[in-house]
């Protein structure tokens with residue numbers, strides 16, 4: 001288990017690294033010198049107040065946004081096209097095709113030239129959508145749509161999985177199912193980068209917690225160290241407002 005200092009010193013053997021990222025559309029410096037080093041596996045949470053820059057950070061790490069300055073690297077090298085292809089993202093609002101449940105997963109599999117009905121059905125079973133293949137995705141409940149979005153992400157067998165508040169509007173059973181799947185992915189060696197406002201979820205799942213404030217990481221430590229003794233003023237204020245401290 002890494003301690004606080006070693007997370008900050010992880011750069012040399014990091015899996016996913018962001019170094020001194022800046023993102024300032026217009027005149028607002030939304031991401032302002034953000035540095036984050038993550039191992040190449042495990043579950044790592046970004047937490048912080050509304051508007052801190054957590055979603056932007058995920059988008060920059062995933063390559064959906066291009067930083068104005070700074071670099072995102074995978075195992076020390078500039079992110080290649082094949083590195084990007086091995087990444088998937090689950091958004092807070094599920095992004096689905098107006099097609100059937102099965103067609104949503106098949107679309108991803110075909111794009112990877114790996115159409116496989118057995119694998120697709122196994123994925124749908126894994127997310128609790130067994131037997132729903134022919135149902136239009138738009139008629140699924142919000143929680144079911146989110147689980148289908150996760151199945152689509154898992155269809156590419158991601159090396160890195162980014163998740164932006166994936167359980168924010170889900171009932172406890174759906175949320176727990178998604179948490180169980182993330183634990184399975186960790187077991188398989190996937191790197192999961194999870195934005196959450198649910199500190200209970202971060203405590204249950206995360207190997208490390210990075211605290212985002214005003215476009216920067218102000219603290220990054222093991223989950224235990226973070227919740228036991230947060231060192232930054234910003235994280236202490238956030239946690240004491242939640243009455244966690």
Ligand SMILES: Nc1ncnc2c1ncn2[C@@H]1O[C@H](COP(=O)(O)OP(=O)(O)OP(=O)(O)O)[C@@H](O)[C@H]1O
Nearest residue numbers: 025028030048049050051052053054055056057212
């Ligand atoms: N394309 C953009 N142009 C201008 N401002 C933006 C853009 N995208 C995001 N922002 C602003 O950047 C700030 C950070 O946004 P971001 O979505 O990353 O916050 P967050 O930490 O994920 O917040 P929340 O917890 O509310 O989801 C917010 O003030 C947001 O309004």
